[in-house]
Amino acid sequence: MVPIAYYLVLAAVLFCIGIAAFLIKRNVITIFMSIELMLNAVNLTFVAFAHMWHQVSGQIFVFFVMVVAAAEAAVGLAIIIALFRVRQTLNVDQIDLLKN
């Protein structure tokens, strides 16, 4: 028997590592990966609460999050490819067109 709280704490750990990676990383692909990590952490919370309440609605929520994340990954990576064609770099510090 594993307490549900442990799963929730694990999800919080993964989410905060995702936040830290989002802030520290300079490569736009890695930043995108840390967003996926945060989505996965939230999915774990949903599944843990679905188990706690003995209902599948939390799991269906995770299913829809997965669908949207897959669509988001396709569009986001296409944007990264288009960005790389224009700027020839993946470093977010050099992609500051709106700043100047």
Added chain:
Amino acid sequence: MEIALFLIFGLLAVAGALNLLFQRHPINSALSLVVVMMSLAVLYWSLGAEFLAAAQVIVYAGAVMVLFIFVVMLLNAGEEERSHGSKIAYIAGIPGAAAIFCLLSFVFLSERSHLGATPLGGYLSSAVSNISEISHTLFTSLLLPFEVTSILILVAILGAVVLARKEL
């Protein structure tokens, strides 16, 4: 027994996430994210979500991460350059993330007794399997949102094709 399973795969997930954070090459980060997703699939299974465990492996570890690795290879992304990001991200962001973590774990651990515990494979022993339960809900009361996701995927495919065209 169950706590050992949880500890092994939970620590594997945390180690993979930390490796994502500390590796400088994007392909190493992508592969450690695969480790995180596979161990999360095991944890989903231990929470009685067999369908989601399979979907996690197929959709995330199979499809999304392959797409990521394709893009890393296509753009020939090398090691990350060391450059200083915005100061405010380091000053406010990292302590903010730590504060969110402390708050969440305090709340979860203090409510530990109310949250209860999980027996291994919570739904496995019941008469109705997890997959039939999910599909029953998905195809009766949530049929419209399920169909709308197909339009979302179609729009995403078209958007990806348009954005990744050469003459943009």
